Amino acid sequence: MGINIDKIRADFPILQRKVNDVPLIYLDNAATSQTPKQVIDTIANYYAKYNANIHRGVHTLSQEATELYEGARKNIQTYFNAKESHEIIFTSGTTHGINLVASGYASLLNKGEELIVSEIEHHSNIVPWQMLCEQTGAELKVIPMNINGELEMSAFDRLLNAKTRLVVVNHVSNALGTINPIKEIIKKAHAVNAKVLIDGAQAAPHIKADFQEIDVDFYTVSAHKMYGPTGVGFLYGKEELLNSLPPYQGGGEMIHEVTFEKTTYAELPHKFEAGTPNISGGIAFGATIDFIKGIGIDNIANHEKTLLEYATKSLLNIEGLHIYGNVANKTAVISFNIEGIHPYDLGNILDKLGIAVRTGHHCAQPIMSYYNIPGTVRASFAVYNTLSEIDTLVKGIQKAITLLK
Amino acid sequence: MQTLKEIQESIIEEFAIFSDWTEKYEYIIDLGKSLPLIEPQHKTDENIVKGCQSNVWLHADFQDGKMIYKADGDAIITKGIIALLLRVYSNQSPKEIVNSDLSFIDSIGLKEHLSPTRANGLVAIVKRIRIEAIARTK
Ligand SMILES: Cc1ncc(COP(=O)(O)O)c(C=O)c1O
Numbered sequence: 001m002g003i004n005i006d007k008i009r010a011d012f013p014i015l016q017r018k019v020n021d022v023p024l025i026y027l028d029n030a031a032t033s034q035t036p037k038q039v040i041d042t043i044a045n046y047y048a049k050y051n052a053n054i055h056r057g058v059h060t061l062s063q064e065a066t067e068l069y070e071g072a073r074k075n076i077q078t079y080f081n082a083k084e085s086h087e088i089i090f091t092s093g094t095t096h097g098i099n100l101v102a103s104g105y106a107s108l109l110n111k112g113e114e115l116i117v118s119e120i121e122h123h124s125n126i127v128p129w130q131m132l133c134e135q136t137g138a139e140l141k142v143i144p145m146n147i148n149g150e151l152e153m154s155a156f157d158r159l160l161n162a163k164t165r166l167v168v169v170n171h172v173s174n175a176l177g178t179i180n181p182i183k184e185i186i187k188k189a190h191a192v193n194a195k196v197l198i199d200g201a202q203a204a205p206h207i208k209a210d211f212q213e214i215d216v217d218f219y220t221v222s223a224h225k226m227y228g229p230t231g232v233g234f235l236y237g238k239e240e241l242l243n244s245l246p247p248y249q250g251g252g253e254m255i256h257e258v259t260f261e262k263t264t265y266a267e268l269p270h271k272f273e274a275g276t277p278n279i280s281g282g283i284a285f286g287a288t289i290d291f292i293k294g295i296g297i298d299n300i301a302n303h304e305k306t307l308l309e310y311a312t313k314s315l316l317n318i319e320g321l322h323i324y325g326n327v328a329n330k331t332a333v334i335s336f337n338i339e340g341i342h343p344y345d346l347g348n349i350l351d352k353l354g355i356a357v358r359t360g361h362h363c364a365q366p367i368m369s370y371y372n373i374p375g376t377v378r379a380s381f382a383v384y385n386t387l388s389e390i391d392t393l394v395k396g397i398q399k400a401i402t403l404l405k
Numbered sequence: 406m407q408t409l410k411e412i413q414e415s416i417i418e419e420f421a422i423f424s425d426w427t428e429k430y431e432y433i434i435d436l437g438k439s440l441p442l443i444e445p446q447h448k449t450d451e452n453i454v455k456g457c458q459s460n461v462w463l464h465a466d467f468q469d470g471k472m473i474y475k476a477d478g479d480a481i482i483t484k485g486i487i488a489l490l491l492r493v494y495s496n497q498s499p500k501e502i503v504n505s506d507l508s509f510i511d512s513i514g515l516k517e518h519l520s521p522t523r524a525n526g527l528v529a530i531v532k533r534i535r536i537e538a539i540a541r542t543k
Contacts, residue, residue, distance in 0.1 A: 020426070342480035344459040344525060345434075352426050360458045360524075374479065375458070403430060404481060 011036040022354035030380035042287040046280040072286025086268040089235040094201040095124040097220030097235030102128035104245030111137030118143040120173040123363040125199045149176040149325035164194040171203035175364040176325030177333030228288035232281030249274040304332035307381045332381035349400035413509035420513040437485030443475040456526030465537035502538035
């Protein structure tokens with residue numbers, strides 16, 4: 001089944017933009033993807049018709065806004081196959097979701113217990129756990145990567161033991177695109193009674209995780225990486241696990257009853273949703289799911305696979321170009337360097353040519369240390385990218401080489 | 406000996422002949438490729454400014470009433486702009502440096518490189534150039 005790229009591109013107003021007087025080619029989708037008009041319109045429509053605080057009013061607007069917000073939660077629940085909609089906690093994004101769980105575990109972890117992370121994580125999925133270990137005296141263990149950018153699963157097997165409480169791994173690496181074998185990781189972790197948090201930020205735009213099928217304990221997502229708005233995401237957690245965690249922040253909405261003697265907390269999901277949330281963002285997140293369903297995640301993945309194969313082949317024709325992360329099972333992300341050229345210089349010239357790529361360490365410094373490089377240039381693709389954009393990228397790189405060498 | 410203001414004006418004049426960004430970048434890249442702007446012994450951890458995107462080094466000396474700056478960067482474009490900054494600021498009196506502004510960067514169309522979002526270390530370099538000069542006006 002093919003998809004109609006022209007029709008999809010027409011849904012993204014920003015793709016009509018020019019940058020430095022040339023048409024924009026947006027290849028920084030792993031940082032933030034662009035937003036289709038269906039999602040933009042949902043946000044505008046919310047402010048034009050429904051704007052009111054949710055869960056708090058008897059008046060019509062408040063009720064309608066609440067219904068839309070809770071409808072979005074339900075939509076996310078169904079799409080990812082969570083058992084209950086209250087297992088979906090709205091957050092400001094992946095980072096918030098990870099910190100919520102890490103902070104909750106501070107009261108559940110004991111000195112000498114262990115946490116396992118991997119070498120190919122985003123700093124968001126490293127630092128909160130380091131802070132947690134400092135606070136509790138638990139120990140942080142690291143699953144090493146190999147030269148291709150894969151996790152060494154035999155090392156993981158050796159790290160797992162009866163003291164392991166939590167394993168935290170990304171579903172897809174942002175710097176390399178590697179798709180990790182999370183089902184296997186979850187199964188092995190459960191065998192020693194450890195829980196698993198999966199950082200799904202980079203997976204959600206390309207792969208639909210089925211929470212029942214993979215039996216994951218926690219899963220976090222950011223809407224802005226999957227065609228949705230910034231500042232909203234969700235944390236999924238199994239009901240009994242979310243119930244076992246203390247609240248993250250105190251405030252309105254998250255309480256059952258407040259007295260100065262003792263405050264009792266609200267039920268899920270409200271226990272973790274203190275304060276007025278990003279209401280328009282939550283509702284638009286629902287529209288984002290509809291947008292993806294409209295095209296079909298498998299169609300998106302197929303198109304991106306074509307882009308990845310074509311781009312890999314074209315880039316490797318450039319002399320001195322080296323790609324980091326060479327596994328068969330990866331998303332449409334290409335991290336590369338060209339011999340003798342600093343990634344920052346290449347990124348600068350490409351920007352002058354209207355091509356947006358990411359340069360630097362991609363908030364994944366351990367990976368850069370592994371390869372002993374200051375950073376890479378990363379081109380990451382989305383459903384609206386085309387083969388001809390890849391041709392332009394290649395020409396742009398060649399021009400940059402001529403200028404820089 | 407040109408004053409700081411005069412140097413800025415001659416740079417603006419030199420850049421006026423470039424008809425497009427490619428020519429301008431070629432010039433900056435050539436500047437960036439020129440000799441190291443700092444001695445190896447000054448490329449220390451103390452002198453490094455770690456940008457998210459590229460690293461830069463700055464070393465300051467004070468001789469005969471003038472500031473002498475040495476600097477370097479690991480990305481060529483950054484280094485080219487550093488070369489321009491050194492041309493303007495090195496060999497000037499601290500007072501003149503403290504009273505100067507950076508509008509010439511804007512005039513030659515390179516303002517984007519001194520934006521904090523670039524995280525290339527240049528903003529920090531400019532700040533350190535000033536701080537070192539301020540310290541010598543006391
Ligand atoms: C794998 C991964 N985890 C976490 C994050 C953080 O996401 P956010 O900044 O939306 O919280 C990112 C974003 O770059 C990411 O790629």
